[in-house]
Amino acid sequence: MTDEEYRAFYASAFARLVGQVYLLTGDVGEAQDAVQEAFIRAWSRRRRFAGGDEPEAWIRTVARRIAVSRWRSARSRLAAWRRHGPLADVPAPGVETPLIVAALQRLPEEQRRAIVLHHLCDRSVDQVAAETGAPPGTVKARLSRGREALRQLLDEADRSDTIVTLESRHV
Template sequence: MTVEEFEEFYAQTVARLTGQLYVMLGDLQEAQDVVQEAFAKGWIRRRQMDRDGHPEAWIRTVAWRMAVSRWRARRRTADAWRRGGTPSLHVEPPGPEHLLLVDALRELPAQQRRTLTLHYLCDLTVEQVAGETGLSAGTVKTHLSRGRAALAHHLRDSRIEEASDV
């Protein structure tokens, strides 16, 4: 991958990858940090990324692994969800539906949340999710099924609470 190709790849994917990691991690600052670090590693290994043929998946996987390593080193997984980073770009504040969905996602186990994000937000097939996470296709399907059911339950409970507050 040439310098120009890498720059073009970066420009086309950095926002998408940051958004995907934000959904997986629940912390915008952490997502920005690990994606930038993954791109720095990718720059050094750009020939390997080019050979592998899936540079976006490579960056996403490296960023995810860095985030997991940080969590283990700090032993502050719960704190990562309580911390709220504010976007540096001007964006409209999230609507109530967005907040309900984010709260519901935070209730899921990390692996279910990651699996749902990769499948629905990153638009990866079950096989691609399995390849990226190291899980079997059956386990991915189980996480997707249980994650959808848990989300439906959390969102239904949130709507019931919201209706009772009115």
């Protein structure tokens, strides 16, 4: 099947396949998404759809499998939610958050990752070491150096903010 033939096939079969998958899933939005995903997957196989092959049957089967897979994932998420309950309310970021993010971005990636995992994700040094593939001693060194660099960067930001505030009062 050439590219042009595939495009024509898509134009003629999409609505029909959505209707069929809708009857299987009971959700028109899910049917549209699943059929679209199946057509995307079929694009790389379009040259194999020749002669006796039935591209519509292949796409319908793939779309049904995609819909079932999504349904199973949703069911698993619901079961987990029922087991664990809703997530606790997370407070909104404070006014200092942009300063911290900007300071973290200026740290070397290894130090930033160690600080975020240890201090913000509540991971132990051993857990950070396992996740990053670095020895615990290296993680401790990265945390120490990163905290010191972060302190200096935040002090710098605080001093510049104070200067801007003082300068704006004299205007």
